[in-house]
Amino acid sequence: MRSYVPNTEKERLEMLAEIGMKSMDDLFSDIPADLKLDRELDLPAPLSEAELRDLLHAYTVMNEEGGPLFRGAGAYRHYIPSVVPQLAMRSEFYTAYTPYQAEMSQGMLQSLFEYQTVICTLTGLDAANASVYDGATAAAEAMLMLRDNKRRKKILYSAGLNPDVIAVMKTYAHCAELELVEIPLTDKGVTDVSAVAANMEGAAGVIAANPNYYGCIEPMEEIAAAAHEGKGLLAAYVNPITLGALKRPGDYGADIAIGEGQPLGLPLAYGGPYVGFMAATKKLMRNLPGRIAGETRDAEGNRVFVLTLQAREQHIRREMASSNICSNQMLCAIMASMYCCVMGPNGMREVAAQNIAKAHLLAKKLCEIDGVSLRYPETPFFNEFVIDVKNAEAVNTALADYSITGGLILPDGGMLWCATEMNSAEEFDYVCDIVRDALEDMGGED
Amino acid sequence: MRSEYKLIFERSHEGRRAYDLPECDAPDAMNEIPEELRASAPLALPELAEVDLVRHYTNLSRRNFGVDNGFYPLGSCTMKYNPKINEELAPLFDDVHPLMDPEMSQGCLALMKDMEDMLCEICGMDAFTLQPAAGAHGELTGLMHIRAYHEHRGDFDRKVMIVPDAAHGTNPASASMAGFKVKEIKSAPDGGVDLDALRAAVGPDTAGLMLTNPSTLGLFERNIKEIAEIVHEAGGLLYYDGANLNAIMGVVRPGDMGFDVMHINLHKTFSTPHGGGGPGSGPVGVKKHLIPFMPVPRIEENSDGMYYLDYDRPDSFGKIKSFYGNFGVIVKAFCYIRSLGGKGLKEASQNAVLNANYVMNKLRGIYEIPHDRTCMHECVVTPTEEMMENDVHTSDIAKALIDRGYHPPTIYFPLIVHEAMMIEPTETESRETLDEFVEAMRGIAEQVKTDAAAIHAAPVTTPVGRPDEVTAARKPIVKYEG
Numbered sequence: 070m071r072s073y074v075p076n077t078e079k080e081r082l083e084m085l086a087e088i089g090m091k092s093m094d095d096l097f098s099d100i101p102a103d104l105k106l107d108r109e110l111d112l113p114a115p116l117s118e119a120e121l122r123d124l125l126h127a128y129t130v131m132n133e134e135g136g137p138l139f140r141g142a143g144a145y146r147h148y149i150p151s152v153v154p155q156l157a158m159r160s161e162f163y164t165a166y167t168p169y170q171a172e173m174s175q176g177m178l179q180s181l182f183e184y185q186t187v188i189c190t191l192t193g194l195d196a197a198n199a200s201v202y203d204g205a206t207a208a209a210e211a212m213l214m215l216r217d218n219k220r221r222k223k224i225l226y227s228a229g230l231n232p233d234v235i236a237v238m239k240t241y242a243h244c245a246e247l248e249l250v251e252i253p254l255t256d257k258g259v260t261d262v263s264a265v266a267a268n269m270e271g272a273a274g275v276i277a278a279n280p281n282y283y284g285c286i287e288p289m290e291e292i293a294a295a296a297h298e299g300k301g302l303l304a305a306y307v308n309p310i311t312l313g314a315l316k317r318p319g320d321y322g323a324d325i326a327i328g329e330g331q332p333l334g335l336p337l338a339y340g341g342p343y344v345g346f347m348a349a350t351k352k353l354m355r356n357l358p359g360r361i362a363g364e365t366r367d368a369e370g371n372r373v374f375v376l377t378l379q380a381r382e383q384h385i386r387r388e389m390a391s392s393n394i395c396s397n398q399m400l401c402a403i404m405a406s407m408y409c410c411v412m413g414p415n416g417m418r419e420v421a422a423q424n425i426a427k428a429h430l431l432a433k434k435l436c437e438i439d440g441v442s443l444r445y446p447e448t449p450f451f452n453e454f455v456i457d458v459k460n461a462e463a464v465n466t467a468l469a470d471y472s473i474t475g476g477l478i479l480p481d482g483g484m485l486w487c488a489t490e491m492n493s494a495e496e497f498d499y500v501c502d503i504v505r506d507a508l509e510d511m512g513g514e515d
Numbered sequence: 516m517r518s519e520y521k522l523i524f525e526r527s528h529e530g531r532r533a534y535d536l537p538e539c540d541a542p543d544a545m546n547e548i549p550e551e552l553r554a555s556a557p558l559a560l561p562e563l564a565e566v567d568l569v570r571h572y573t574n575l576s577r578r579n580f581g582v583d584n585g586f587y588p589l590g591s592c593t594m595k596y597n598p599k600i601n602e603e604l605a606p607l608f609d610d611v612h613p614l615m616d617p618e619m620s621q622g623c624l625a626l627m628k629d630m631e632d633m634l635c636e637i638c639g640m641d642a643f644t645l646q647p648a649a650g651a652h653g654e655l656t657g658l659m660h661i662r663a664y665h666e667h668r669g670d671f672d673r674k675v676m677i678v679p680d681a682a683h684g685t686n687p688a689s690a691s692m693a694g695f696k697v698k699e700i701k702s703a704p705d706g707g708v709d710l711d712a713l714r715a716a717v718g719p720d721t722a723g724l725m726l727t728n729p730s731t732l733g734l735f736e737r738n739i740k741e742i743a744e745i746v747h748e749a750g751g752l753l754y755y756d757g758a759n760l761n762a763i764m765g766v767v768r769p770g771d772m773g774f775d776v777m778h779i780n781l782h783k784t785f786s787t788p789h790g791g792g793g794p795g796s797g798p799v800g801v802k803k804h805l806i807p808f809m810p811v812p813r814i815e816e817n818s819d820g821m822y823y824l825d826y827d828r829p830d831s832f833g834k835i836k837s838f839y840g841n842f843g844v845i846v847k848a849f850c851y852i853r854s855l856g857g858k859g860l861k862e863a864s865q866n867a868v869l870n871a872n873y874v875m876n877k878l879r880g881i882y883e884i885p886h887d888r889t890c891m892h893e894c895v896v897t898p899t900e901e902m903m904e905n906d907v908h909t910s911d912i913a914k915a916l917i918d919r920g921y922h923p924p925t926i927y928f929p930l931i932v933h934e935a936m937m938i939e940p941t942e943t944e945s946r947e948t949l950d951e952f953v954e955a956m957r958g959i960a961e962q963v964k965t966d967a968a969a970i971h972a973a974p975v976t977t978p979v980g981r982p983d984e985v986t987a988a989r990k991p992i993v994k995y996e997g
Contacts, residue, residue, distance in 0.1 A: 071854035073596050073786070074866045075945035084869055084946060088876045093865040096872060099735040099889060100767050110765050110857030111636055118600050121854055125604045125846075131622030134611050143837060144613050150534065152565060156572040158602070160788075164581030166592050166922075167792035172977035173917050175520070176579030177791040180572070183523050186994040190559050196993045199792070202648035205837040233837045240810070240833035244659065244694040286552050314545065314554055329837070336606070339623045340613030340838025341648070342794030354991065360792065365987035367980035372519045377987040383651070383688035384928075388678075388697040393688035396649040396782065400790030410523050410568060414557035416534030422545055423536065429544035449548045469616070477614055494540040 070115040136472030137496045139431075141453050141487030142282070143204070143231045144340065145332045147310065147420070148490060150411045153334040157404050167360070167396065171375045178374035181362040181399065184406035191312045191409070192326035193319020194348040199360040200402040201394060204306065204329025205237035207345030208276060210392060211304040211327045212238055214349070214356040216247060217391065219273035219301065223248040227260040227292075229281030230306060238276070252277075258285040258445035258455070262295050269299020274324070278306040279315070283485065284428075284453030285445055286315065293322035302353075309333055309346070309405075311451050313417030314425060318348075325349045334408025335401055344401035355381060358392030360399075423490040424452035431488040431497050432456075438505045444483055453487045455479070458504075460511055467507035473500060518978050520578060523571050524995045527561035533568050559997070578978050579791070580922055586948050588874075590893045590925035590937025591683065591731060593761045593783035595867075598854070601786070601847040608846060613838040617823045623842065624822035628814045630849045631798075637852075637860065638760075638777060639770025640800030644809050645840040650758060651685040653778025653797025654725075656810060656835050658693035660776050660801055661723045661752045663808035663832040673722040673750070679708055681732060681929045686725045686756060695722055702931050706732040706886045708742055717749035727756040728772065729763070729891035731929040733871065733937070743773030752776065752805075760784045761941070762868055762892035765861025769800075776801045785848035796844040810835045866942035867892040870949060874940050877953040881960045885932055893939035895932050902960070905967040909934045912959055914973040914981065919955040 076084065081093075090096060097105070116124060138146050157163065161176060168174030168181075181199045188197035201207045212224050226238060228251050235251075242249050252264045252275070260277050269275075275296045279287045289305060296303040304325035305318040310332035318326035330344035331337075349357055355378060363377030383390040412420060432454050435441050444455040458464060461478045468475040476486035488497075545553070563571070581587070587594035611620055631643040647653035658676065665673040676695035678686045679702055687697045700716050703709040707730065717724075724746045728736040736742065746753050755769040755777030761784045769777045781787050782795035789795065801809065811831045812824035824839075855863065868891050875884060875894035882896040898909060913923035913936070925937040940949055962970055974980070 070856060070859050072859055072862060073598060073943045074862060075943065076866065080946050081866065081869060084873045088872050093869065096865065096868045096889060097766050099737055101737065101740065104771055105767050106765060106771070110860060112633055112857040113853060115856030115859050116853050121600060121850055122604065124853065125607055125850065128622040128626045129607050131625055132611055133619040134615065138612055140612055140614055142614055146612065148536065152569055156569065159573065159576035160583035161576040161579040161581045162791050163788045164583045164597050165579055165791040166587070166589055166594060166789045170913065170917060170923055171982050172974050172979055173580040173922065175978055176575040176577065179520060179522070180575055186524065187560065189994045202652060203837045233834065236834035237836060240659070240835055244662065244692060246694060286548065313558060316552055316554055336609035337612045338609050339611040339620065339842040342841040342843050361993055363987045364992040365983045367982055369517055369980060371517055371979050373979040373982040375982045375984055375987050377991055380988070384684035387684050388687035388691045390688040393651045393655055393685050393692050395651045395685050396789070396793040396795040398794045399792030401794055407572065410561050410563065411533045413532060413534065413562040414560050415532065417558050417560060419536055422543065423539045425548065426539050426541040426544045429547055430541035449552060474612065474615060490536060
């Protein structure tokens with residue numbers, strides 16, 4: 070049996086004797102006897118390290134992965150520079166708790182301060198928190214920020230948000246008794262700005278995604294104007310990897326920027342751990358939930374980093390706190406920050422440009438196939454786009470035979486495809502041949 | 516030695532680069548995006564060579580302290596050793612996209628299902644969801660079950676969540692986020708729930724009670740059966756805050772104590788590293804009557820033995836996180852449970868409790884022990900009157916511990932103990948580590964008598980001295996301004 074207890078049997082008995090006890094059972098005499106478990110826990114037999122390794126490999130074999138991937142929809146495969154995971158494995162970082170003792174936690178606190186600066190740089194806003202759980206919970210927290218800042222319970226959201234994000238917002242909104250109003254998309258696949266304007270009465274603000282779930286780049290400037298015109302705020306849900314090429318939330322007047330940080334150097338890992346980022350204008354800084362690292366000085370005048378603005382937080386304010394968040398995703402946050410610092414301004418532009426180039430080439434090649442068309446041909450996109458095809462299931466089944474994961478099939482039968490710098494032009498030809506054959510076979514059956 | 520450390524932005528040199536991407540094999544398509552939607556300037560990120568970036572972070576890590584550096588008896592946080600093999604195995608799943616078709620992700624689904632089953636057995640619950648990303652997220656999720664349960668019965672007046680004053684700050688904050696009104700009840704003199712206060716607090720508006728057992732004082736709630744009875748008879752449900760589960764694995768189970776819903780902190784009890792403040796994981800377990808309300812998706816098995824994600828659950832209160840939880844963290848905790856088995860988990864809890872009692876016993880007479888009885892996995896001590904007369908407080912003792920190579924205990928919590936120091940050694944510390952820690956604590960107590968000024972000056976061994984937190988909050992600087 071594996072044990073991580075250093076003390077030997079003999080030492081344990083000596084320690085027990087020292088506190089006047091005969092057995093381990095004596096330690097638990099406060100627990101009513103009839104509540105105690107009268108048997109051993111019924112769990113699988115313990116494994117040695119070698120056996121554990123084999124077991125985990127057995128689970129991985131049940132997965133089928135490794136082939137080309139053309140699916141995004143909220144989680145994206147990007148190249149992760151080797152330094153990012155290696156530096157994150159410094160155990161001084163990963164085996165630490167939340168940096169409550171600033172003097173011995175300067176490494177983490179400074180890394181978080183740098184992360185916040187990176188997020189402010191990406192989003193063009195003034196202040197960021199030290200992360201929340203993921204993009205969806207960031208959107209839910211943004212909703213509460215809008216409510217707290219405007220003291221209004223009505224929130225508009227664009228139907229272009231990721232459905233998972235909307236689902237999480239709805240769950241939180243039910244608890245907070247908020248009124249959520251969905252703003253539909255136009256036939257061009259973008260948020261209907263006139264519907265935003267028409268619904269702003271009494272609303273705290275709007276939450277809209279850019280690019281949206283369907284890949285479309287939104288007219289964010291117009292959405293911001295409509296929100297502000299209606300005396301509300303705009304929270305922009307953005308994919309951070311796009312910000313090397315697209316306008317930043319601060320550039321188009323967003324008051325809050327939120328999103329899923331996974332594209333910045335975090336592995337897919339079957340959905341987590343990822344990192345939700347949140348940034349805001351100076352005015353809204355004190356409405357941000359969660360940890361915030363700040364700069365100050367010690368008595369000798371050295372620059373020191375601390376957790377600050379804690380009066381917002383649960384351990385001080387208890388039921389009056391702006392959020393209940395305690396542990397968040399600090400290690401993931403500093404990985405995202407490391408990624409951005411590896412890439413630098415040119416790398417961020419280059420990776421964004423490559424995503425745009427690859428996705429446009431893939432879209433063009435797919436649409437050359439008979440029976441495939443781009444759903445929103447007039448709307449600009451980044452690295453995802455929707456196609457209409459007569460039998461999406463057949464397309465993906467054919468691709469799966471070659472260990473290729475095709476676009477995500479949408480409830481209406483369309484397909485949401487994604488291409489990143491990890492996909493090659495050669496793959497596109499190969500994929501298009503398979504798609505073409507699959508559709509031709511179907512044609513024969515009609 | 517005091518020293519400032521440059522920010523990564525202050526190390527930037529124009530034109531340096533650490534990134535490396537393949538040549539793009541697709542034609543540039545930037546012009547497909549109208550200029551008014553495009554960035555007008557490059558991002559003001561630092562430019563560094565790889566070696567300089569690596570040294571920056573490596574040296575930053577040296578200005579940090581983790582469990583691998585030394586003893587970290589941070590009460591309520593269960594800073595046990597994080598096994599290396601688990602770190603190595605979790606990334607095996609790094610390339611699995613969460614929206615892969617279930618046929619292609621059977622391994623991930625099977626692992627999660629197996630994990631849920633093991634947690635049910637450990638906790639005596641009927642079902643678990645692995646979705647919550649952290650303990651507080653688990654609390655919120657758990658409370659949503661309680662809310663959905665009452666609403667489903669048409670019982671819309673149950674708006675009050677009772678929370679003892681000894682509770683973690685996340686409890687009242689989570690209750691508010693879940694839409695409850697918080698009613699705080701005072702603890703009894705022994706630190707447990709005051710049964711009379713509880714009887715007076717419950718009524719037709721009671722949604723439930725949130726309880727940590729062992730309590731935040733590290734004491735087992737001996738009246739747990741009566742507490743469960745009072746709450747259930749009033750029509751409320753009982754919530755178990757699993758932050759202190761490390762005391763009782765294999766000994767007693769929350770489900771058997773009468774709790775209806777609970778969360779676990781995988782990053783505490785089940786050894787996954789805390790990452791300097793996350794990622795954690797806060798699975799929620801429920802009894803049968805709450806299963807219909809659990810968040811979607813649930814992992815189910817079809818008649819062919821294939822796992823699938825079930826979103827078709829009409830009474831579910833919805834979704835609480837993207838995808839399915841902090842999967843990578845879940846894998847590490849899974850590895851831990853499979854390594855130890857039932858017997859090993861019990862051994863871990865027994866030794867956690869033994870270590871805490873051993874430390875408490877040795878500190879008796881040096882520090883005050885406000886609730887002096889057999890403790891569970893942690894103990895709460897306070898400075899002596901003499902120390903306070905010398906103006907040495909809990910925070911000073913904490914800083915003095917830093918100079919002696921220790922991470923301090925949790926301080927000023929629980930709130931019901933004045934000047935509390937909450938010490939949780941965990942089971943993964945050896946006797947000599949505990950002995951040396953006690954000697955350090957004794958040394959501080961003695962130094963108070965001879966040289967209190969030295970204690971007020973602590974820490975002196977750290978790269979920076981005590982920060983001016985007041986200025987930090989009054990004039991917040993939260994990013995580098997260049």
